[in-house]
Amino acid sequence: MLSTTLIDKLNAQITLEFYSSNLYLQMAAWCDTRGFPGCSSFLAQHASEEYQHGRKLFTYVMETGGLARVGAIEAPKADFASVQDIFDATLAHEIAITAKINDLVKTAMNEGDFSTFNFLQWYTSEQHEEEKLFRNIVDRIRVIGPDGKGLYWIDKEIGKMGKKDG
Ligand SMILES: [Fe+2]
Ligand SMILES: [Fe+2]
Numbered sequence: 001m002l003s004t005t006l007i008d009k010l011n012a013q014i015t016l017e018f019y020s021s022n023l024y025l026q027m028a029a030w031c032d033t034r035g036f037p038g039c040s041s042f043l044a045q046h047a048s049e050e051y052q053h054g055r056k057l058f059t060y061v062m063e064t065g066g067l068a069r070v071g072a073i074e075a076p077k078a079d080f081a082s083v084q085d086i087f088d089a090t091l092a093h094e095i096a097i098t099a100k101i102n103d104l105v106k107t108a109m110n111e112g113d114f115s116t117f118n119f120l121q122w123y124t125s126e127q128h129e130e131e132k133l134f135r136n137i138v139d140r141i142r143v144i145g146p147d148g149k150g151l152y153w154i155d156k157e158i159g160k161m162g163k164k165d166g
Helices: 004-033 037-063 083-111 114-144 148-164
Strands: none
Touching: 004 037, 004 083, 037 083, 037 114, 037 148, 083 114, 083 148, 114 148
């Protein structure tokens, strides 16, 4: 059985993963209307992954006898300055999520809840991969620059990454 503290923190994380999903879906819509189909499909695909992260946590809370709860999900920002602005925001968001996962891991460890600690290892490595993925995209955008041709190429590349890395 999970402690009340862990149930609350896991439920907060569930809500945050669903928020991440909505945020990336909203970013996909922005990219779609601005003529960046590659970025749009990459972000929409990533939105599905974030939803699955939330569902995986949701199932875990249910399996351990706690009441899984979806909290209020804030509407994500819908307007962005550029593709670079979007991906800078995704990287900052992923870094903030990593801090939340680290806090969850620390709490499970401090409580001696090794089942939850073990379960969270998946999130730890997943977050490492996600930070790496978004940092890679941000770096590429910086190198290529914001001119029209560069953006066209970036969109194609990011579209391919979506298919490969997800
Ligand atoms: Fe996630
Ligand atoms: Fe993520």
